[in-house]
Amino acid sequence: xxxxxxxxxxxxxxxxxxxxxxxxxxxxxxxxxxxxxxxxxxxxxxxxxxxxxxxxxxxxxxxxxxxxxxxxxxxxxxxxxxxxxxxxxxxxxxxxxxxxxxxxxxxxxxxxxxxxxxxxxxxxxxxxxxxxxxxxxxxxxxxxxxxxxxxxxxxxxxxxxxxxxxxxxxxxxxxxxxxxxxxxxxxxxxxxxxxxxxxxxxxxxxxxxxxxxxxxxxxxxxxxxxxxxxxxxxxxxxxxxxxxxxxxxxxxxxxxxxxxxxxxxxxxxxxxxxxxxxxxxxxxxxxxxxxxxxxxx
Numbered sequence: 001x002x003x004x005x006x007x008x009x010x011x012x013x014x015x016x017x018x019x020x021x022x023x024x025x026x027x028x029x030x031x032x033x034x035x036x037x038x039x040x041x042x043x044x045x046x047x048x049x050x051x052x053x054x055x056x057x058x059x060x061x062x063x064x065x066x067x068x069x070x071x072x073x074x075x076x077x078x079x080x081x082x083x084x085x086x087x088x089x090x091x092x093x094x095x096x097x098x099x100x101x102x103x104x105x106x107x108x109x110x111x112x113x114x115x116x117x118x119x120x121x122x123x124x125x126x127x128x129x130x131x132x133x134x135x136x137x138x139x140x141x142x143x144x145x146x147x148x149x150x151x152x153x154x155x156x157x158x159x160x161x162x163x164x165x166x167x168x169x170x171x172x173x174x175x176x177x178x179x180x181x182x183x184x185x186x187x188x189x190x191x192x193x194x195x196x197x198x199x200x201x202x203x204x205x206x207x208x209x210x211x212x213x214x215x216x217x218x219x220x221x222x223x224x225x226x227x228x229x230x231x232x233x234x235x236x237x238x239x240x241x242x243x244x245x246x247x248x249x250x251x252x253x254x255x256x257x258x259x260x261x262x263x264x265x266x267x268x269x270x271x272x273x274x275x276x277x278x279x280x281x282x283x284x285x286x287x288x289x290x291x292x293x294x295x296x297x
Contacts, residue, residue: 001070001072001096001127002097002204003036004037004206005035005037005215005218006036006039006072006188006211007030007033007035007038007039007208007211007215007218008040008207008211008212009039009045009212009213010026010044010213010253010256010260010266011041011046012267012270013046013054013270014270015273018054018061019266019270022265022266022267023058023062024061024064025065025265026212026265027061027065027071028066029265030069030212031069033215033219034215035211035215036070037072037096038062038070038071038072038212039072039099039207039212040059040073040095041058041059041073041075042099043074043101043136044252044253046253046271046272047074047076049272049275052089055089056089056092059071059073059089059090059095060093060094062095063094070095070097071096072099073086073090073097074099075087075098076099076101076103076131076137077103080115080116080119080120083120084119084123087120087123088123090126091125091126095126097126097128097156098126098127098128099159100120100129100131101132101133101136101137102131103137104138108139110142113139113141113145117130117155118152121153122153124153125154127156128154128155129157129159129188129207130150131159132146132158132159132160135161143180150185151182155185156185157185157188157205158186159188159190160188160190160203161190162191162193162194163189163197163198164197165194165197167200167230170194170200170201171202174203186204186205187202187203187204189203192243192252193237193244193247195208196221196233196234196236199222199225199233200225200233200234206218206222209252210256213265214259214296217239217240217295221233221236224236242289242292243255243289243290246289250282253271253275254275254277254282257271257277258286262283262287262290263290263295265297
C-alpha cells in the first residue's frame with residue numbers, strides 16, 4: 001500500500017465545518033484517476049484546524065468515496081490523548097492506514113517524540129506512516145530516531161521531507177536510509193519539487209500535494225520513474241517547475257487551494273481561518289501558471 005503515488009487532497013471547509021460535497025468529489029476524482037492511495041487529512045487537508053467530529057466525518061466521507069483505493073488518515077494532534085482519539089476514529093471509519101506527525105506547541109524532544117509513536121502504535125490495528133514534516137511541526141527526525149521508531153509495531157513507511165537535488169546524492173541518501181530501516185518499511189518522498197528525484201533515487205512512494213488536486217501529471221511522473229524511465233520522470237517534473245516555484249514562494253497549501261478554486265474543484269474561501277489564502281497578485285500568478293500548464297478539473 002505504501003508504494004507508488006499517494007495523493008493528498010484538500011479538505012474544503014467553511015466556518016460551519018467540512019464542505020462535504022466538494023471533499024467527496026475530490027476523493028472520488030483521485031480514486032477514478034488511479035492513484036495508489038489517498039492521504040486524507042494530511043497537511044494539505046488542514047487536519048490541525050479541524051475538531052474531532054469534523055475529522056471523523058471527513059474520514060467517513062473519504063472512505064465512502066474512495067472505492068477500492070486505500071485511504072490513509074492523518075491523526076496528528078498536540079496531545080497524545082487526542083492523537084489516540086483520532087486513531088480510534090480513523091480505524092472506525094475504515095481507513096487502511098494512518099499518518100502521524102509529531103505536532104507541537106512546546107518544541108518536542110526526541111524522547112518525547114519516540115514516546116508519542118510508542119503510545120500510538122501500541123493502540124493500532126492498521127499500519128502507520130511516520131510523517132516527518134519539519135516545516136509544519138518544527139521537529140526534525142534524526143536518522144537514529146527513524147531507526148528506533150520504525151522498530152515499533154505497525155510502522156510501515158516513513159515520509160521524508162525531500163532528498164538532495166543531485167541525483168547521485170539523492171540515491172546515496174535513500175540507500176543510507178535503507179541500511180537503517182527494517183525491510184518491511186518503505187521510504188516515501190514528500191515536497192513535490194523532490195518527487196521525481198526521490199522516485200528516481202529509489203524511494204518507494206511519493207506523498208504528493210499536486211496529486212491531490214491534479215493527479216494526472218503526478219501519475220505521469222510516478223509511472224515513468226517506477227518503470228525505469230528516469231529521464232521521462234525528470235522531464236515531466238521540470239514541466240511543472242513554475243508550479244513548484246509558486247509553492248516555494250507562497251506555500252503549497254495556499255497555492256494548491258487557489259489552483260483548485262481556479263478550476264472549479266472547490267468553492268471560494270475554502271481554507272480554515274485564520275488562513276486566508278493569497279492576495280490578488282499571487283492569485284493571478286497561480287491562475288496564469290495553471291492555465292499555461294493546462295491543468296484542468
